[in-house]
Amino acid sequence: MNVIDPVAANQGDITGRVRLEQSEDGARLTGWALGEADVPGEPPEIAIQVPGLGLRTLAAWPLAPDAEALPDGACGFTWHLPSSVRDGVPRELRVWNLATGLELAGSPIAVGRGAAVQANEAEAPLARWDAPLTGHVSAGDPVELAPGLFVAAEPPARSLRYELVVGDPMTADTAPERGIRILADAPSGRIALHFPLAPLMPTIEDTPALLQLRAWLPQATQRAMQAQAELWLMVFRFGGFEKLRRLRRVRVFRRPSLITAQITLSEEDFAAGALWLGVEALNARGLAAMPPRIVAPAGSSAAGMEDQRLHSAFDALAELVRVHGEAAMPTHALLPAMPPAAGQSPCVAAGDAHPFTQVILPVYNGDDIVRGCLRALRAAGTGPFQVLIVDDGSRGFTAEMLRREVAGDPRFILHRRDTNRGYTKSINEAVALTQAPWVVVLNSDTVVPHGWLDRLHAAARARPGTGMVGPLSNAATWQSIPEVKRPDGSWSVNDMIEPEHLDAVQRLLDEVSTREYPEFPVLNGFCTLIARTVLDRIGAYDEEAFPMGYGEETDLCLRARRAGFRLTLADDAFVYHHKSLSFGAAGRSPLTRAGGLEMTNKHLGVNIAALERTMQSCPALVRVRARMLDRLKEIS
Amino acid sequence: MARIAFVLPVRGGSGGAHSVVQEVTALRALGVEARVLVNRANAPQFAAAYDRFAWVAEGGMGVFDGPKDLALLAAEAEVVIGTTNTSVHSISEALLTMRNSAIRTGYYVQDYEPLFYAAGTSEHQLAVASFALLPNCVYFAKTSWLTGIVQAAHGLDAVRVVPSIDHGLYGPAPRSPGRRVVVAMVRPATPRRAPRRTLKLMARLAAGEFGDVEVVGFGADAEEMEQAGLVTPEGVRMLGRLRQQDVAALMRAADVFLDLSDYQAFGRTAAEAMACGCVALAPRLGGAPDFIADGVSGFLVDTTDADAVAAALRSILSLSESELRAMRYAGLEAVAGFTPVRAAMSEMRALGLA
Numbered sequence: 001m002n003v004i005d006p007v008a009a010n011q012g013d014i015t016g017r018v019r020l021e022q023s024e025d026g027a028r029l030t031g032w033a034l035g036e037a038d039v040p041g042e043p044p045e046i047a048i049q050v051p052g053l054g055l056r057t058l059a060a061w062p063l064a065p066d067a068e069a070l071p072d073g074a075c076g077f078t079w080h081l082p083s084s085v086r087d088g089v090p091r092e093l094r095v096w097n098l099a100t101g102l103e104l105a106g107s108p109i110a111v112g113r114g115a116a117v118q119a120n121e122a123e124a125p126l127a128r129w130d131a132p133l134t135g136h137v138s139a140g141d142p143v144e145l146a147p148g149l150f151v152a153a154e155p156p157a158r159s160l161r162y163e164l165v166v167g168d169p170m171t172a173d174t175a176p177e178r179g180i181r182i183l184a185d186a187p188s189g190r191i192a193l194h195f196p197l198a199p200l201m202p203t204i205e206d207t208p209a210l211l212q213l214r215a216w217l218p219q220a221t222q223r224a225m226q227a228q229a230e231l232w233l234m235v236f237r238f239g240g241f242e243k244l245r246r247l248r249r250v251r252v253f254r255r256p257s258l259i260t261a262q263i264t265l266s267e268e269d270f271a272a273g274a275l276w277l278g279v280e281a282l283n284a285r286g287l288a289a290m291p292p293r294i295v296a297p298a299g300s301s302a303a304g305m306e307d308q309r310l311h312s313a314f315d316a317l318a319e320l321v322r323v324h325g326e327a328a329m330p331t332h333a334l335l336p337a338m339p340p341a342a343g344q345s346p347c348v349a350a351g352d353a354h355p356f357t358q359v360i361l362p363v364y365n366g367d368d369i370v371r372g373c374l375r376a377l378r379a380a381g382t383g384p385f386q387v388l389i390v391d392d393g394s395r396g397f398t399a400e401m402l403r404r405e406v407a408g409d410p411r412f413i414l415h416r417r418d419t420n421r422g423y424t425k426s427i428n429e430a431v432a433l434t435q436a437p438w439v440v441v442l443n444s445d446t447v448v449p450h451g452w453l454d455r456l457h458a459a460a461r462a463r464p465g466t467g468m469v470g471p472l473s474n475a476a477t478w479q480s481i482p483e484v485k486r487p488d489g490s491w492s493v494n495d496m497i498e499p500e501h502l503d504a505v506q507r508l509l510d511e512v513s514t515r516e517y518p519e520f521p522v523l524n525g526f527c528t529l530i531a532r533t534v535l536d537r538i539g540a541y542d543e544e545a546f547p548m549g550y551g552e553e554t555d556l557c558l559r560a561r562r563a564g565f566r567l568t569l570a571d572d573a574f575v576y577h578h579k580s581l582s583f584g585a586a587g588r589s590p591l592t593r594a595g596g597l598e599m600t601n602k603h604l605g606v607n608i609a610a611l612e613r614t615m616q617s618c619p620a621l622v623r624v625r626a627r628m629l630d631r632l633k634e635i636s
Numbered sequence: 637m638a639r640i641a642f643v644l645p646v647r648g649g650s651g652g653a654h655s656v657v658q659e660v661t662a663l664r665a666l667g668v669e670a671r672v673l674v675n676r677a678n679a680p681q682f683a684a685a686y687d688r689f690a691w692v693a694e695g696g697m698g699v700f701d702g703p704k705d706l707a708l709l710a711a712e713a714e715v716v717i718g719t720t721n722t723s724v725h726s727i728s729e730a731l732l733t734m735r736n737s738a739i740r741t742g743y744y745v746q747d748y749e750p751l752f753y754a755a756g757t758s759e760h761q762l763a764v765a766s767f768a769l770l771p772n773c774v775y776f777a778k779t780s781w782l783t784g785i786v787q788a789a790h791g792l793d794a795v796r797v798v799p800s801i802d803h804g805l806y807g808p809a810p811r812s813p814g815r816r817v818v819v820a821m822v823r824p825a826t827p828r829r830a831p832r833r834t835l836k837l838m839a840r841l842a843a844g845e846f847g848d849v850e851v852v853g854f855g856a857d858a859e860e861m862e863q864a865g866l867v868t869p870e871g872v873r874m875l876g877r878l879r880q881q882d883v884a885a886l887m888r889a890a891d892v893f894l895d896l897s898d899y900q901a902f903g904r905t906a907a908e909a910m911a912c913g914c915v916a917l918a919p920r921l922g923g924a925p926d927f928i929a930d931g932v933s934g935f936l937v938d939t940t941d942a943d944a945v946a947a948a949l950r951s952i953l954s955l956s957e958s959e960l961r962a963m964r965y966a967g968l969e970a971v972a973g974f975t976p977v978r979a980a981m982s983e984m985r986a987l988g989l990a
Contacts, residue, residue, distance in 0.1 A: 310751060
């Protein structure tokens with residue numbers, strides 16, 4: 001898609017222009033802007049003021065010379081509206097060129113219902129939801145959960161748990177849309193959801209129409225999970241449902257997929273009574289779906305690929321290629337020419353200073369180790385930072401210790417929940433409370449050295465397009481130094497390194513690191529610097545698939561790489577990580593342990609073993625480890 | 637000798653099915669006990685399509701109905717090979733019904749099938765999942781584009797094997813001098829084969845924009861054209877659906893073959909045209925660069941760029957007789973090695989059997 005609006009270029013004092021675009025993956029602001037006149041070629045920063053969410057900044061990128069209708073030196077930018085801005089609440093966004101200090105032409109931009117948010121035309125039944133958001137009903141005959149929604153399941157299932165779903169649970173990247181998720185207490189021969197077709201009638205009465213809905217399985221219990229599913233045209237009469245005809249047989253997966261069926265209604269159909277669509281999963285434990293809608297058939301095009309399906313199919317292929325190769329690849333010899341992937345650069349500060357960074361520190365009990373983490377954070381800061389401690393329902397003495405430790409230091413903010421919600425939810429809650437252009441998600445069993453944030457940001461600066469950065473550690477799987485694994489194949493925690501050795505290890509790393517800042521396919525989640533633009537673009541951690549953790553950080557990494565953000569290793573930064581000796585059972589990787597089934601199902605086609613091989617053979621890290629071991633031998 | 641089973645749940649007739657059948661024939665000639673396993677619904681048509689191969693009626697074709705059936709047939713083989721994404725799912729389901737199976741698996745990737753469907757659809761997910769199902773599977777494909785895609789998208793090593801075409805059918809013949817003949821295939825039901833783009837260019841050719849040439853199309857009958865809302869341009873001779881031998885005869889009489897598909901994982905028809913002595917113009921995106929050196933043994937083009945296509949066509953049609961002959965010879969030589977025996981040998985090597 002062309003991000004540039006040539007209209008109004010070269011007009012008066014305009015130093016940039018912005019507009020709102022709707023795309024398949026949501027809404028976004030795109031435009032162009034000129035840099036400072038006395039620094040030719042330097043892309044300007046763009047600031048976006050979002051009421052209620054603060055200021056977002058992003059760097060524009062130089063445009064190809066063929067953007068003819070634009071002034072010389074014009075740079076492009078794109079900002080995907082995060083789901084928090086696509087909640088239907090009317091807002092006015094203002095966009096500024098920070099190089100010139102001028103507001104862009106086209107700003108302010110109104111977003112809200114009817115603008116950025118596209119209502120699902122068939123949402124009416126679920127919009128009038130008057131049942132609890134979650135609950136249980138008996139399996140058996142169809143039960144009306146809410147006006148316009150029935151569920152049913154054949155034995156041996158006896159009980160169904162239902163839950164209202166908002167948005168696409170696997171991508172966190174679509175406009176708000178409501179669906180329903182049902183999970184039975186046992187596998188059912190047929191588990192069904194019935195949606196009325198009445199809201200779609202005006203568009204399907206006369207001609208064959210394409211009916212489309214999104215359906216998925218609510219739980220991963222095996223690799224490449226799938227079930228047979230059927231779409232039925234049904235009629236509701238005499239107080240019950242009757243099947244008129246089967247429209248389609250398809251497969252449903254853990255990840256939502258679009259199911260399309262052509263529907264042509266006859267006079268007899270209309271005379272039969274109120275028409276409904278039945279979605280049934282066979283021999284499945286559950287089913288989830290969004291209401292059906294009418295879509296236009298995939299067409300052919302005179303320009304570009306004639307098969308219109310190839311655009312999205314090649315995009316999906318490019319995502320997989322980014323995950324297994326270079327995330328920010330501009331082109332690939334095996335693929336057709338593609339637009340820039342992420343299309344937006346995270347904010348980086350000029351010179352050595354790092355931009356304001358908020359550190360999210362989830363805490364659940366623990367005393368001395370957490371205290372050590374807090375004290376190290378206080379002593380290690382060299383630039384603008386703030387620590388948001390998320391106390392996820394710790395016991396009294398931990399809560400009291402936290403209050404004592406942070407009292408009087410405005411850089412530390414304590415956010416406490418009285419009940420434990422689980423790791424993923426508490427981090428997401430904290431992410432929503434932050435506004436800085438960069439956040440760090442840091443485990444509370446870590447100890448950071450002086451200047452740690454400078455080093456992480458230096459890695460982001462060194463490799464343009466970086467969206468996430470991770471440091472090295474004594475115990476961080478493939479980021480561990482000097483040893484990765486023990487002789488028995490389990491993950492090493494390098495227990496010769498103690499917290500009090502931290503400064504010495506960092507000095508040693510300063511000496512042996514060549515600062516190559518290699519790109520990594522996945523980062524260990526113990527300490528990760530994340531650009532706001534990444535969270536805005538791909539959403540936060542996935543609470544639905546990984547409520548208790550165990551895979552949520554890998555999932556975020558893969559989603560970031562799919563979107564074209566680089567993951568960079570700060571190979572000159574060391575963060576100490578306490579780990580119990582039970583960490584890393586022999587022969588198993590955290591990537592393939594608990595949560596692995598959700599992960600592999602969510603990222604079908606991604607070869608985790610291949611990503612592990614890439615991390616294992618990373619030449620820059622192999623060199624750092626070898627040099628470090630050599631130096632340690634010299635010292636000893 | 638080794639026992640290899642190709643799971644081929646299709647009716648037959650497509651280029652991919654032809655090549656598997658030819659390669660099974662060659663494998664059997666080499667002493668390998670190779671079979672095809674066809675699902676019951678397609679078995680009668682498949683048997684009819686390939687009744688000229690004696691082995692089809694002599695136990696070389698197994699018929700299955702569901703995963704348990706397939707498991708019983710698979711248990712008789714050392715290696716079971718999927719040839720389409722759905723056949724890989726069938727093999728996976730069959731393996732789940734077997735206990736302690738020592739059967740090895742292979743995936744003959746004949747196209748990158750996720751490209752057949754819009755992203756996010758159930759069919760797309762099914763095709764992507766086919767690369768995550770088979771344990772210790774040997775992936776092989778006939779072009780470096782396909783092996784590269786499998787590696788780049790899924791981190792899976794894939795072995796490049798030799799493609800095969802039927803040289804008994806597709807071979808050169810002396811051409812009579814005179815008006816040049818340009819042939820193109822029109823596939824209305826397969827949008828990635830770009831029927832509209834192809835017809836548009838055929839119309840320009842027939843109108844004389846590129847000189848005095850005869851323009852012939854094949855691949856679609858009048859009813860198919862009408863259903864797809866397509867019209868045969870004035871001056872174009874549309875021959876409808878042709879049998880393989882008629883395609884070969886047409887190619888032998890033609891000078892230029894146009895394949896303007898969005899991409900081609902292999903480019904079988906272009907290779908067959910070259911084996912008949914035609915000069916082929918094929919998409920740069922995909923597998924054709926393996927056997928077409930641009931401007932030497934044929935032409936490669938970004939088919940989505942109408943100007944580039946027109947320029948390449950002008951280049952072809954401006955070739956002198958001797959230049960055209962040289963290009964013909966280069967094309968013939970480029971595909972001469974695509975024999976079923978070489979294909980079979982390369983597959984055995986990929987599977988570690990030779």
